[in-house]
Amino acid sequence: MKVICIPLGPVQANCYVIIQDGKALLIDPGDRFEDLKHILERNHATLEAVLLTHAHFDHIGGLDALLKEFHVDVYMNPLEFSFLSSADLNGSSAFGGYLSSTARPLPVHEGENEIGGFMVEALTLPGHTRGSTVYIIGNTAFTGDVLFQGSVGRTDLPTGSWQEMQESIAVLKTLPDDLIVYPGHGPATTIGQEKSWNPYFR
Structure with a gap:
């Protein structure tokens, strides 16, 4: 399995292209992704679906433009369907914008999902x-803004909760040490590395 990370948008949210056996998934199109078609062509892959770890503006900003070019399904936690059309919930209004998406997503179910030929384990970790959701595909976890290298996501935005974040950290600590973590911002890490030096894991 090949993972390609492209930071997109004004706050450089990580967008991921996952490629295996000629199929591709895309996670969190935060802005227009002009090079996606070329990446797929170079890797002889077809885009099968889009996954959203959560629906903040910096992770969905390129969604509608992408769907105009690639007619694929979008999957996300149904707890955040309403975020797509709400500038307050998706956070864009707090930064002077009013982002609204017309996408009609399909629900990701807790546990195992077969999406676009990939086996995707979904963990809701608010x-x-x-509705923040971590996707585990093989030996990789795409954590969105739940877990970063050396830190965790902020909890002061609408529907955020420090108590729930603490509970989610407790779940993350039970995952295998060698699980590779691809976060929503910043460099990759592993669960073992975060157990060793992430202050929020202590």
Whole structure:
């Protein structure tokens, strides 16, 4: 499995292209992704679906433009369907914008999902937002803004909760040490590395 990370948008949210056996998933299109078609062509892959870890503006900003070019399904936690059309819930209004998406997503179910030929385990881990979802594919976890290298997501935005974040951290600490973590911002890490030096894991 190949993972390509492209930071997009004004706050450089990580967008991921996951490629295996000629199929591709895309996680969190935070802004227009002009090079996506070329990446797929170079890797002889077809985009099968889009996954959203959560629906903040910096993770969905390029969603509608992408769907105009690639007619694929979008999957996300149904707790955040309403975020797509609400500038207050998706956070864009707090930063002087009014982002609204017309996408009609499909629900990701807790546990195992077969999406676009990939087996995707979904874990709802609220705290940053009420529907923040970590996707585990093989030996990799895409954590959105739940977990970063050396830190965790902020909890002061709408539907955020520090108590829930603490509970989500407790779940993350039970995952395998060698699980590779691809966060919503910043560099990759592992669960073991975060257990060793992330202050929020102590």
